[in-house]
Amino acid sequence: MPSRPMIGYTHVTKSFGPLRAVDDLSLDIAEGEFLAIVGGSGSGKTTLLRLSNRLIEVDGGTITVEGEDVQNIDPVALRRRIGYVFQSGGLFPHLSVADNIGITPKLLGAPSAEIAARVDELIELVQLDRASHRDRLPGALSGGQRQRVGVARALAAKPRILLMDEPFGALDPLTRDALGDDYRSLHRRLGLTTVMITHDMTEAILLADRIAVMRGGQLLAQGSPAELSKSSDAYVLELLRTPRRQVERLNLLLPQGGAA
Amino acid sequence: MSLFKDPRWGEALSHLPDYLGNHVRVSLAALALGLAVSLPLAIVTRNRPAPRAILLALASIVQTVPGLALLALFYPLLLLGASLTLAWFGVSFSAFGFLPAMLALALYSMLPVLRNGITGLNGIDPALIEAAKGVGMTPRQSLLMVELPLALPVMMAGIRTAAVWVIGTATLSTPIGQTSLGNYIFAGLQTQNWVFVLFGCFASALLALAVDQLLGLIESGLRRRNRLRAGLGAIGIAALVAATLIPTMGRSSSGYVVGAKTFAEQYVLSALLRDRLQAAGLSATARSGLGSSVIFEALKAGDIDLYVDYSGTLWTNQLHRTDIKPRAELVAELKTSLAKDNITLLGELGFENAYALVMPKKRADALGIHTIADLAAHASTLSIAGDYEFFSRPEWAALQKAYGLQFSAQRQMQPDFMYAAVASGEVDVIAGYTSDGLIAKYDLVALDDPKQAIPPYDAILLLAPKRAGDKQLKAALSPLLGKIDIATMREANLRASGNDANSSPDAVAKWLWGKVGRP
Numbered sequence: 001m002p003s004r005p006m007i008g009y010t011h012v013t014k015s016f017g018p019l020r021a022v023d024d025l026s027l028d029i030a031e032g033e034f035l036a037i038v039g040g041s042g043s044g045k046t047t048l049l050r051l052s053n054r055l056i057e058v059d060g061g062t063i064t065v066e067g068e069d070v071q072n073i074d075p076v077a078l079r080r081r082i083g084y085v086f087q088s089g090g091l092f093p094h095l096s097v098a099d100n101i102g103i104t105p106k107l108l109g110a111p112s113a114e115i116a117a118r119v120d121e122l123i124e125l126v127q128l129d130r131a132s133h134r135d136r137l138p139g140a141l142s143g144g145q146r147q148r149v150g151v152a153r154a155l156a157a158k159p160r161i162l163l164m165d166e167p168f169g170a171l172d173p174l175t176r177d178a179l180g181d182d183y184r185s186l187h188r189r190l191g192l193t194t195v196m197i198t199h200d201m202t203e204a205i206l207l208a209d210r211i212a213v214m215r216g217g218q219l220l221a222q223g224s225p226a227e228l229s230k231s232s233d234a235y236v237l238e239l240l241r242t243p244r245r246q247v248e249r250l251n252l253l254l255p256q257g258g259a260a
Numbered sequence: 261m262s263l264f265k266d267p268r269w270g271e272a273l274s275h276l277p278d279y280l281g282n283h284v285r286v287s288l289a290a291l292a293l294g295l296a297v298s299l300p301l302a303i304v305t306r307n308r309p310a311p312r313a314i315l316l317a318l319a320s321i322v323q324t325v326p327g328l329a330l331l332a333l334f335y336p337l338l339l340l341g342a343s344l345t346l347a348w349f350g351v352s353f354s355a356f357g358f359l360p361a362m363l364a365l366a367l368y369s370m371l372p373v374l375r376n377g378i379t380g381l382n383g384i385d386p387a388l389i390e391a392a393k394g395v396g397m398t399p400r401q402s403l404l405m406v407e408l409p410l411a412l413p414v415m416m417a418g419i420r421t422a423a424v425w426v427i428g429t430a431t432l433s434t435p436i437g438q439t440s441l442g443n444y445i446f447a448g449l450q451t452q453n454w455v456f457v458l459f460g461c462f463a464s465a466l467l468a469l470a471v472d473q474l475l476g477l478i479e480s481g482l483r484r485r486n487r488l489r490a491g492l493g494a495i496g497i498a499a500l501v502a503a504t505l506i507p508t509m510g511r512s513s514s515g516y517v518v519g520a521k522t523f524a525e526q527y528v529l530s531a532l533l534r535d536r537l538q539a540a541g542l543s544a545t546a547r548s549g550l551g552s553s554v555i556f557e558a559l560k561a562g563d564i565d566l567y568v569d570y571s572g573t574l575w576t577n578q579l580h581r582t583d584i585k586p587r588a589e590l591v592a593e594l595k596t597s598l599a600k601d602n603i604t605l606l607g608e609l610g611f612e613n614a615y616a617l618v619m620p621k622k623r624a625d626a627l628g629i630h631t632i633a634d635l636a637a638h639a640s641t642l643s644i645a646g647d648y649e650f651f652s653r654p655e656w657a658a659l660q661k662a663y664g665l666q667f668s669a670q671r672q673m674q675p676d677f678m679y680a681a682v683a684s685g686e687v688d689v690i691a692g693y694t695s696d697g698l699i700a701k702y703d704l705v706a707l708d709d710p711k712q713a714i715p716p717y718d719a720i721l722l723l724a725p726k727r728a729g730d731k732q733l734k735a736a737l738s739p740l741l742g743k744i745d746i747a748t749m750r751e752a753n754l755r756a757s758g759n760d761a762n763s764s765p766d767a768v769a770k771w772l773w774g775k776v777g778r779p
Contacts, residue, residue: 055393080396090391094409094485103405104395137485153395 004067006031006161006193007052012061014047014217021047023217024061031160034187034194036208038201038239044217045197049163052195053082065161080104083154083162088170089146091138097123097149098134104157122152127182144175151183155190162187164196168203180207202243213239267761268455272444277507280463282439284504287430290362291423294369299415302377303403312378319371327429330368334360335436335554342561356554356563361433361440368429369422376418380411413483420475427468431460435522435551437558441467446549450523452676452759470500515543516733519555519567522548523647523675524756524765525613525695525749529568529719531769533737540736548765552649553577560601562726566733569722570613572715574598576654587612587716594720602725606734607741611695611749614717615655616706617644618692620683624705631708635689636663643669645678646691655714656691662713676757679704695719695746697754719744743776751775 005028014022021044037045050056054075063070102115126148168176205225212222221236305312338355392402431442444460474496481490520530530546537544558564595605644667678690679698756768
């Protein structure tokens, strides 16, 4: 690693009662990197994500964000400088789209004119329609639109890091594909460092630069898709088999160069 | 149809600004206090199951106490509190009327507010609380910006329930001295003025209904996140409160307050006293429907200025005496005792309103019963009815002891229904009042008390300590002393028991003054 990592986990442990959710795990995430954490439910991936912005507190080990030990940062201030996209949007149902997006700048005490301008900018950035969406309540939006608002909200305070907890999991395949692509280009354009949790290996391969595979609170393997395919771990290979099989079947079923 | 031409509707209407205004004031204050206490409690205990369970259990227990009892309990409690603050800090407060009513009603309002507050706050999707934390809210910001706004519709439903309960229960605050729409109902029941009863019931039901609908509008507005709807509801509530409170504001509450207990004779006499004071150019109002024990304490504390009590009642209840003395001696001794409390016993009105065992004359003759001693022999096959306090009064114990009375059954009844009940044979004997006009009307007889177990009950005029040296007041009242004999009072009471326009306490008081006022 040439410079200090954007997020660094060193021998991190976290238990919930007898359950070891994260077990002596070390992992560095470089600046500008798009990391996907893949694992089944109960693998500890969500815990790992939440430890970095202190939604959950560590039991042992250290976590650094931009070189600073998170234990030395006020948790509220820490969360305000890290964007977080929640599983099903996590939008506040009583606030309009604009108020949802502008919440973190508002908490930081930004002037309202500045917030309004930023909100407009973000609505455009996540490709929503300003006129028809700005003042709607989240309940009136489709799932994909809600998730776009969720991304806009996470970006509002111009964070350098974005944490995403299965952001596209609950969407239909078309929307999911479009959103993933759109986000991938945002990530590149804004120079973000992104950590995304997913249980879908295909999504991880298509979007991320690097993939970390978790099981039972431990890091089984990490690396680019190509590096992972050389792994000798049975579980990792099993995870990779699914996208491969899908590709083979798709190639079989869809005539090459067809009408699509 | 003469029902709506009855002038009592007009009389009832003339009281409306006063009764409604006071009703709204005490309900509003109680609700505000209830909210101010229960909402923070709901917030503080939302994540603490043990204190929450205890709190909800306590609130539920309060809810099971009947409203009337809860209100009545606060009066002695506050009296004690007032005497303690007087002893410790040298300041006292009135334990009468507004304060006990407000506190009891506030307590009553707590359960729905607490329960809905806690339910509302606990019902929020944990993912949203997590999201609030995730976007960088402090716990306080999360509460104010996310949790409370989301719980608001459920909380509002609780506030709505509490408001309706409080408005309904506030009608029961009349006996502890808080004017309310209950004044119609209590006065109407006691004087068989059904116009008043109906008016009071409709007025409080309408008020509760209106408040319920308006709060419902706010609630649905909050639920649908419709600002216009919620705003309209809020404006409606504000307008209703303003319309009911403004007419009574700025009205001076100074002047003399004449107290009255909860039966017709007392309503008539308090109206008579008030009229006399007004005729002498003194401003005076009547505060009626007060409980028997409340009224004496209220006089002692100066919350009311004067009222008519009965010598025997004070003799047993306040002096705790069990011996019986002749009428004049008893009054003289009572006067000396009351003077120690600075209470002036101005004098007797002239008649006696004693408890007496009463039964139909024909039945008594047939059984050969003329005295209570005769009755004792038949008592085991007979039933007796008394007013709500009679069977717990020392006079009843004295009667039982002196004559060895053992009835087959005893029942409690609304005083004005007892006479009809005994006349129709529903019960065999009643503990009636000697001054009651219904004794003659139903051809009943009051049995002699040869062992003098029941003390004399001269109607006496009492003045509050602060009025001890008030010559103007005494001069205005002196024409009444010794002027009202038993026959006149019986006739007045008989008139008051009628169910027409001439039977209102005000009308009977005027008639009574016409009879006794001539020099």
